[in-house]
Amino acid sequence: MITLQPIGYVRTGKRVKFDALHQPEESAQEQHVLEMVPGCGYEDGLRDLAGFSRIWLIWWFHRNTTWRPMVLPPRGPAVRRGVFATRSPHRPNPLGITPVQLLAVEKGRLILGPCDLVDGTPVFDIKPYIPAYDAFPDERSGWTGEVDAALTAPPRYTIQWSAPALAQAEWLAREWQIDFRPRLEELLGRDPTPHRTRRIRRRPDNTFQIGCGGWLAGFTVAGDTVLVTGLEPGYPARLLDQAEHQAIPDHAAQVAFSAHWKVDSREQKNLKKAPFD
Numbered sequence: 001m002i003t004l005q006p007i008g009y010v011r012t013g014k015r016v017k018f019d020a021l022h023q024p025e026e027s028a029q030e031q032h033v034l035e036m037v038p039g040c041g042y043e044d045g046l047r048d049l050a051g052f053s054r055i056w057l058i059w060w061f062h063r064n065t066t067w068r069p070m071v072l073p074p075r076g077p078a079v080r081r082g083v084f085a086t087r088s089p090h091r092p093n094p095l096g097i098t099p100v101q102l103l104a105v106e107k108g109r110l111i112l113g114p115c116d117l118v119d120g121t122p123v124f125d126i127k128p129y130i131p132a133y134d135a136f137p138d139e140r141s142g143w144t145g146e147v148d149a150a151l152t153a154p155p156r157y158t159i160q161w162s163a164p165a166l167a168q169a170e171w172l173a174r175e176w177q178i179d180f181r182p183r184l185e186e187l188l189g190r191d192p193t194p195h196r197t198r199r200i201r202r203r204p205d206n207t208f209q210i211g212c213g214g215w216l217a218g219f220t221v222a223g224d225t226v227l228v229t230g231l232e233p234g235y236p237a238r239l240l241d242q243a244e245h246q247a248i249p250d251h252a253a254q255v256a257f258s259a260h261w262k263v264d265s266r267e268q269k270n271l272k273k274a275p276f277d
């Protein structure tokens with residue numbers, strides 16, 4: 001048993017795991033903050049760091065409680081891989097590593113570029129990213145190389161929105177600044193087939209749904225066309241009304257959505273886990 005203490009916590013505003021990409025999108029115009037735990041001398045520890053444009057964060061997947069020897073990576077075909085051959089959060093010691101842009105060093109905090117950490121993630125360590133030690137771009141990259149090659153090809157599926165679904169998405173973006181259309185289109189454009197990690201399921205009526213943060217989107221597939229048919233809150237209204245569910249992401253927006261669009265979420269089989277993880 002080894003005891004570690006976080007040296008800081010990131011503030012990324014990404015409330016659910018769905019909001020955080022699988023690896024940072026380097027070109028995104030994002031700024032995040034790593035707040036160092038005060039009173040521990042870490043300000044001095046940050047000296048000389050400002051000369052580095054990139055740092056490693058070593059952090060804890062604190063939202064995870066389980067691990068599995070074989071995991072289903074979110075990208076690529078539905079093939080399970082050994083957990084140590086992946087960057088999955090479901091690890092026996094759930095440590096994450098992210099090489100992140102360092103934009104500024106301020107008193108007791110670091111300003112970071114794009115990152116793949118949810119808000120409040122504990123950070124255990126920071127190390128400078130040193131290209132001479134850390135970059136080996138010509139090494140073999142196993143199964144991820146094959147998946148990357150497939151991902152650089154144009155998306156196979158065309159995404160269409162039904163008029164009601166588009167109106168719902170536009171309402172959510174306008175009234176609540178919630179817009180998961182780009183992520184949804186990217187996921188469904190690559191592969192809309194059922195996939196546990198991508199949270200795509202076949203519904204009993206043979207249509208499909210995909211989980212998007214705290215929301216669900218229904219869709220159908222015909223040939224190479226995906227038609228998004230409607231959005232739903234991840235939780236049925238009867239649960240949204242209960243006090244113990246007030247903390248779910250976008251709770252107020254989900255209640256307002258149900259009322260405005262007269263849509264109630266279908267009962268999901270595994271309500272505790274499924275919709276908003």
Ligand SMILES: C[S@@+](CC[C@H](N)C(=O)[O-])C[C@H]1O[C@@H](n2cnc3c(N)ncnc32)[C@H](O)[C@@H]1O
Binds near residue numbers: 017018022061064098
């Ligand atoms: C695939 S992992 C990769 C993390 C890291 N770059 C690595 O390679 O170790 C990134 C995903 O972890 C999830 N995630 C981010 N912060 C988390 C946290 N604190 N607890 C659990 N999962 C988290 C998000 O869903 C994100 O898409």
